[in-house]
Amino acid sequence: MMELLRAPLRFVFDRAEQGLGLIFPPEWNPMLNLGALGFFFYWIITASGIYVYAFFDTGVTQAYDSIEYMTHDQWYAAGVMRSLHRYASDGLIVVMLLHFIREFSLDRYRGVRWFSWITGVVVLILVYIAGITGYWMVWDQLAQYVAIVTTEWLDHLPIFGEPIARNFLSPDMLESRFFSLMVFMHIAIPLIALILLWVHLQRVSKPRINPPRGLAIGVMASLLLLSLIHPAVSQGPADLARVPGTIGLDWFYLPLYPILETLPGPLTWGGAGVILVLFCSIPWLPPMRKTPVAEVNLENCNGCTRCANDCPYNAISMRVRSDGLPFESEAVVDPSMCVSCGICVGACPTATPFRRASELVSGIDLPERTVADLRQEVEKICQPFKGKNRILMFGCNHGVSMSGLKQENVRSISMRCIGQLPPSFIDYVLSKKFADGVVLTGCSENSCHARFGARWTDARVARERDPQLRRRVPRERLRVLWAGRAGRDKLDTLLRNFTDDLAALPAEKSPVHKASERKKLMELADG
Ligand code: HEM
Ligand code: SF4
Ligand code: SF4
Secondary structure, eight states, rough: HHHHHHHEEEEEEHHHHHHHHHHHGGGGGGGHHHHHHHHHHHHHHHHHHHHHHHOOSSTTHHHHHHHIIIIIITTIIIHHHHHHHHHOOOHEEEEEEHHHHHHHHHOOOGGGGHHHHHHHHHHHHHHHHHHHHHHTOOOBHHHHHHHHHHHHHTSSSSTTTOOOOGGSGGGGOOOHHHHHHHHOOOOOOOOHHHHHHHTTTTSSOOOOSOHHHHHHHHHHHHHHHHHHOOOOOOOSBBBBOOOOOOOOOOOOTOOHHHHHHSSEEEEEHHHHHHHHHHHHHGGGOOOOOOOOOEEEOOGOOOOOHHHHOOOOTTTTEEEEEOSSOOSSSSEEEETOOOOOOOHHHOOOTTOOOOOSSSSOOOEETTTOHHHHHHHHHHHHHHTOSSSSSSSEEEEETTSSSSSOOOOEEEEEEEEEGGGOTTHHHHHHHHTTSSSSSSEEEEETTTTOOTTTHHHHHHHHHSSSSSOOOOOOOGGGEEEEOOOTTTOOHHHHHHHHHHHHHHHHHHHOOSSSEEEEEEHHHHHTTTO
């Protein structure tokens, strides 16, 4: 059921990501920077808000006048700041909603990810409340409309002794205290949201909270340009003696107001309740399948910390050695934070398929599919692999689909994340002549389902991050493609070209393992 909802959304996001990829360099793609853009908008809102607040007067008549002064008399500074404040707030809604829907479409909200999801839902609500109080403070006709519809809606709840909508019945009933309350809420709620955003990121390591500089400059320049050519203006002073005529509605923060105004209160409250419960229960809706989390095997852990450094979800910590082995520390997995991506396995120096002397047990492993299982799969899938230019492809469950491959010279193994593959497997496949070439593929660049699988794989292959792919591995026999689900054409082209390239290579020499090398490897593997 959920998949029926997710699949079309994923299709749209994949195409949008692909389309934007034609305009932006991969790391600038806005679709891959939604969270970071959210923070960027937040900082613009804060800076412009502080400036505007310096000129804002709280009071029934002063509020509108002070904003008019900013907009018209000081249009070049406070006016621009007001517009920036407005447009960055709209931008925040756009990127936040896209981020929200995208995380859902990518199935990144279940299991241990419930934490980011639920804190995200609360932030979403707080951002809306903050925006609505902002519109209220201007005290123009739109504010009057917002005030009346909101208070009448709130009055359907039996929580206020007296109906609060009464404050807006006539001019003499409105007090400046109400404005002070709005100002307080408009400052306090974003602050609470910021604290929650910090909580939101507690379970992801190295979160990307700043967009790339070029993208940030582009966004800032666009907002400035928009502020200059289309400044934010008020819609005539509020007048409680009159019912506001036609008003321009803000479609970012207030799209539901016409519904609140027209439908009966119990129905709208009921609807809001159902949507809230649905949003909050989404992480626990079926299908619920808990994949076993990563497990440490202390006998094989030398405390090197690589797994802890590479885990994208802060699920591994290092603690003082507890088993008497002569190492300083040992890895410990927190099961409540592990998404079972396997990236830690790919990082572990003991997860090498070359180990033959003893049973292949690595320092850290996924019980559902261990390194030993993976080695067995490689050997099995390549056993009857005859012919020329044989390619073994390692891919991930979330990247480009590898099913229905036409080329007879290609076999594939799919994993939870490509980051699960220790680089020594590439060496193993090529040096043992299981295949003539290896392809690594997965989610598109900067869009890895498990956040760092593609990035760490790139760095390991480029020998910039441990465990490094050994120098002796012939790079001309390796191809890497980060293409995402929409990249099947790219994969087919790469496989065709790679086949031709392999055919053009001189015949390979016999396996490169010297006895001394092999011994060194075993020592390293056994810690
Ligand atoms: C102003 C609002 C928000 C901001 C600035 C924000 C920012 C971020 C950032 C920076 C990340 C880390 C991304 C990365 O480095 O991979 C993140 C992750 C996440 N966000 Fe948000 N977020 C916001 C609202 C939301 C909302 C409304 C939801 C959904 C209800 C949500 C759901 C998630 C989830 C599920 C993750 C974890 C993704 C994963 O497990 O890889 N966020 N957010
Ligand atoms: S499986 Fe993934 S989330 Fe779990 S400990 Fe390993 S790297 Fe971290
Ligand atoms: S990478 Fe392997 S050896 Fe290193 S600390 Fe983690 S489990 Fe231990």
